[in-house]
Amino acid sequence: MASQLVLRKADFFASAAQPVAVADRYPQNVFAEHTHDFCELVLVWRGNGLHVLNDRPYRITCGDLFYIRAEDRHSYESVNDLVLHNIIYCPERLKLNVDWNDLLYSQAEAGKDPRWRLSSHGMAQARQLISQLEHESQQQDALSFCLTESLFLQLCILLRRHRYQPHDTSAPNGGETLDLLLATLGNSFHTPFDLQQFCQKNQVADRHLRQLFRQQTGMSISQYLRQLRICQAQDLLRHSEMLISDIATRCGFEDSNYFSVVFLKETGMTPRMWRQRYITHFDTLNNSSCR
Known part of the structure; x- marks a missing residue:
């Protein structure tokens, strides 16, 4: 059996102290199954594709949101003009006194679908924050690391506020x-x-x-x-x-x-x-x- 492809921190983070980075995928091409030694948020802006997460296929398009743990296996297939952002982070490098596990992964404990959706209003706000985060995360001084983590926290709270489950017929509240x-x-x-x-x-x-x-x-x-x-x-x-x-x-x-x-x-x-x-x-x- 072929060895599992593992994406490494050293190839995506500019330094061993950098807590968060932004990887834009314009577009996201077909990508073989892999794991990471870091975690990531996946937010889809446009197009469509097949996202296979831990052997479960999901047809994804604009507004889809995934929280990917380091040990999760996923791949992208049958992509069509698929545009997304990967917000990658190392939990052990986050310094703020926040219950990150609850903020990011509470859906797993509740037995929810691992795919979320983000309302159009939430996407517009997230795009602005990600733009700031992408700019700040490219800096390598201590203050920039602090600001990067602060922006990441704002993004996580924003996603938590505006996300909803794909099968929730009562959502999105006030959506377009x-x-x-x-x-x-x-x-x-x-x-x-x-x-x-x-x-x-x-x-x-x-x-x-x-x-x-x-x-x-x-x-x-x-x-x-x-x-x-x-x-x-x-x-x-x-x-x-x-x-x-x-x-x-x-x-x-x-x-x-x-x-x-x-x-x-x-x-x-x-x-x-x-x-x-x-x-x-x-x-x-x-x-x-x-x-």
């Missing part, structure tokens, strides 16, 4: 139409989504919303929803023993044959091939460990 649409789509795995009804309810023109969605995400509304459902199906095929027909229904496909056609088009494999791929992989690992 695009936020409301993405939140609704994130909760439409099992039930049909009616765009016309959504537009009437939120008093927005169908054509305008379609154009705005494609501009910000790089795909149509129907493409995004279909790929959300396929990601859900990939996870169930890999980590459950449910029948493929039941998985199809669970992921919003009334016809299991149509589900198989769509799955093949999106992944290059049939659902059965996808499941078998991981069964074979785990069998190989188990046999190797027994030798």
Whole structure:
């Protein structure tokens, strides 16, 4: 088995004292699975891609937010004009008297989805803070390190205030139409989504919303929803023993044959091939460990 790719602090931080750095990805290209010896926040600004985190695929687009621990494994696949920021930091270098673990990782203790979303209002404020943080983190004096950490704390508090879970139908509170649409789509795995009804309810023109969605995400509304459902199906095929027909229904496909056609088009494999791929992989690992 090939050794795991590990990204090292020395390649990303200018000194051993620097607590936080900003790595912009304009764009983020395909990147093989890796871990780090530092932690990071991932905030997506535009485009779309497949983010595989600890073997779970997530279709990501503007407003998606992830908190990545050093030991987490993740990769980027099937990217399309994907633009994001990585805010990288070393917990042991943070000096302020703050419960960083609670501020950053409380969602793990609550059993929440590791992906969060950030409202448009929150994104606008975060962009300003990240710009300041990127500038200050390039300085190498003691005062700059203090200010960098202070800006990082402000950013973490801002993200905590404006983030919401993708499947939370009550969020975002006071969000813009695009936020409301993405939140609704994130909760439409099992039930049909009616765009016309959504537009009437939120008093927005169908054509305008379609154009705005494609501009910000790089795909149509129907493409995004279909790929959300396929990601859900990939996870169930890999980590459950449910029948493929039941998985199809669970992921919003009334016809299991149509589900198989769509799955093949999106992944290059049939659902059965996808499941078998991981069964074979785990069998190989188990046999190797027994030798």
